[in-house]
Amino acid sequence: MPNIPRTLKDLPSPKEHWLKGNLGQFKPDEIHTYFYKHAKALGDTYKIRLFNKPVVVVSNAAVVFDILKQRPSRYRRAKHIESIYKNASVHGAFSSEGEQWKNYRQLLAPAFKPKNIKRMLPIIQKSVARFLANIKQAPQSFDMRTQLHRLLVDITCELAFGYDINTLNNPDSKLQGHLNIVFDQLSRTSTPPTLYSRLMRPCQKTLDTSLAYVRKEILQFIRTTKSQLTPEHEPNTILEALLLAKDEQGQAFSEEIIYGNIITLLSAGEDTTASTVAWAVYYLAKNQNLQQTVRDEITQHYPPQGPLQWQDLDNFPLTLGACQEALRLEPAVPFLLLEPLGDEVINGVYISKGTTVAVLLAAGNHNTALFEHSEHFNPARWQAFTPEQKKQSAVELSPFGGGPRLCPGMQLSLTEQKIILIELLKHYNITLDNTKPAVKSQYRLAATPAHLRVSAVALQPAAMTPQGMAPAATAQATQPQTQPASPTVNSQPSPQYARAHTIE
Numbered sequence: 001m002p003n004i005p006r007t008l009k010d011l012p013s014p015k016e017h018w019l020k021g022n023l024g025q026f027k028p029d030e031i032h033t034y035f036y037k038h039a040k041a042l043g044d045t046y047k048i049r050l051f052n053k054p055v056v057v058v059s060n061a062a063v064v065f066d067i068l069k070q071r072p073s074r075y076r077r078a079k080h081i082e083s084i085y086k087n088a089s090v091h092g093a094f095s096s097e098g099e100q101w102k103n104y105r106q107l108l109a110p111a112f113k114p115k116n117i118k119r120m121l122p123i124i125q126k127s128v129a130r131f132l133a134n135i136k137q138a139p140q141s142f143d144m145r146t147q148l149h150r151l152l153v154d155i156t157c158e159l160a161f162g163y164d165i166n167t168l169n170n171p172d173s174k175l176q177g178h179l180n181i182v183f184d185q186l187s188r189t190s191t192p193p194t195l196y197s198r199l200m201r202p203c204q205k206t207l208d209t210s211l212a213y214v215r216k217e218i219l220q221f222i223r224t225t226k227s228q229l230t231p232e233h234e235p236n237t238i239l240e241a242l243l244l245a246k247d248e249q250g251q252a253f254s255e256e257i258i259y260g261n262i263i264t265l266l267s268a269g270e271d272t273t274a275s276t277v278a279w280a281v282y283y284l285a286k287n288q289n290l291q292q293t294v295r296d297e298i299t300q301h302y303p304p305q306g307p308l309q310w311q312d313l314d315n316f317p318l319t320l321g322a323c324q325e326a327l328r329l330e331p332a333v334p335f336l337l338l339e340p341l342g343d344e345v346i347n348g349v350y351i352s353k354g355t356t357v358a359v360l361l362a363a364g365n366h367n368t369a370l371f372e373h374s375e376h377f378n379p380a381r382w383q384a385f386t387p388e389q390k391k392q393s394a395v396e397l398s399p400f401g402g403g404p405r406l407c408p409g410m411q412l413s414l415t416e417q418k419i420i421l422i423e424l425l426k427h428y429n430i431t432l433d434n435t436k437p438a439v440k441s442q443y444r445l446a447a448t449p450a451h452l453r454v455s456a457v458a459l460q461p462a463a464m465t466p467q468g469m470a471p472a473a474t475a476q477a478t479q480p481q482t483q484p485a486s487p488t489v490n491s492q493p494s495p496q497y498a499r500a501h502t503i504e
Contacts, residue, residue, distance in 0.1 A: 005350040012042040021049030032334040045347045061364035061396045068402035078337040092264030111241035127154045141433040145452045148274040156269040161221040161239040178210035187445045271446035272332040279326040283377040285430045321379030323417040327399040331362040332446040364396025428456040
């Protein structure tokens with residue numbers, strides 16, 4: 001007899017309430033841990049129910065990898081995500097589908113070419129120098145996650161549209177305050193359960209005020225930048241690259257499209273990178289010997305005259321391994337909510353068109369056949385991988401997504417992660433403050449370590465300027481800047497950034 005697919009009725013499920021289903025069994029900011037916990041208990045395909053809405057959870061790494069390869073032709077993001085972003089007038093590559101997504105991808109791709117990322121290096125270094133200076137003035141115990149988030153806000157805003165928002169020194173920035181309200185609402189309403197999202201969202205007037213302010217400010221950035229560009233201009237910011245990009249007919253993209261995609265980049269670029277670095281810091285702070293081993297690599301390979309150049313970033317494989325281990329154990333994007341465009345059979349289960357499918361992007365993070373002692377944070381494992389193991393790791397882990405919709409900012413994110421970790425560990429020894437509440441994973445646009453309070457001891461206490469940082473970058477660390485620094489790097493990106501090492 002031919003194999004007959006199972007149906008949703010055949011799938012295991014956590015114990016349900018007769019009316020609410022599984023609603024109420026988890027907090028909205030803990031939904032990712034709920035998904036992974038029950039994948040261990042119920043198997044690689046199970047279901048939950050939110051009132052009358054089923055959600056199929058898939059954690060088989062090979063199946064997840066195959067689903068990601070079939071986007072956008074056979075799978076799309078859950079429909080409610082697109083409508084939420086459209087209603088907020090912040091519709092871009094993240095929330096778009098089909099032909100529209102292909103057009104937006106064409107718009108964004110040039111901005112993340114290696115030659116353009118190289119030009120962004122001085123901006124990253126300037127903000128990192130400011131970050132190091134802030135840590136020097138921090139109290140004995142401080143929230144590292146908050147500092148890293150402000151750092152990535154500053155980097156992302158300046159890379160995006162050339163504006164130095166400087167939240168590290170001005171945490172009450174009006175623009176960032178309004179962006180926080182917008183992003184918080186996008187996170188709450190695009191993640192189930194939607195009932196919680198409606199109860200917890202800010203009043204509509206507050207949200208509308210924030211959306212209006214953000215729109216006014218960013219459109220002004222767009223118009224000002226556009227007026228200063230010439231066709232021969234080499235872009236120094238993502239906005240400049242977007243304004244110079246052309247569609248298939250050779251026409252410039254509209255102001256509205258560029259605005260929506262700039263917001264997409266801001267929302268995606270801040271939390272995910274900051275969260276990954278924060279998790280790497282957490283694990284290294286827990287293991288002082290390992291932290292020193294990574295620091296020894298940094299000390300050995302950091303250019304004596306400084307600052308870091310693009311070609312130098314290939315010389316820190318153990319530091320990259322720390323970022324990869326953070327992505328493996330605590331992926332910033334732990335799942336995606338998708339739905340099939342037609343009826344599908346997923347892992348032997350019949351799934352009808354439009355059913356919500358949660359795919360777990362780190363489903364294979366504890367595959368002991370590939371990751372020996374998988375519960376351990378071991379950056380060196382990535383250096384020891386054979387080419388075949390690297391290929392297999394790309395199937396087991398998808399922290400940047402996969403297939404055609406692989407995150408276009410992956411290379412930039414990995415570059416930022418490495419630079420921040422190199423400079424932080426070069427200048428400070430980090431220890432955990434164990435008197436505070438235990439660190440736990442919390443979901444808001446990204447899975448982030450809540451309560452990450454640390455102490456930082458300067459390794460060069462007499463130095464006013466961090467050794468190795470560019471003098472120009474250090475001077476700029478206390479000065480707002482609207483124009484990016486000149487590029488100083490010109491080599492090719494490392495093969496270490498290949499898909500085999502990464503995650504959407």
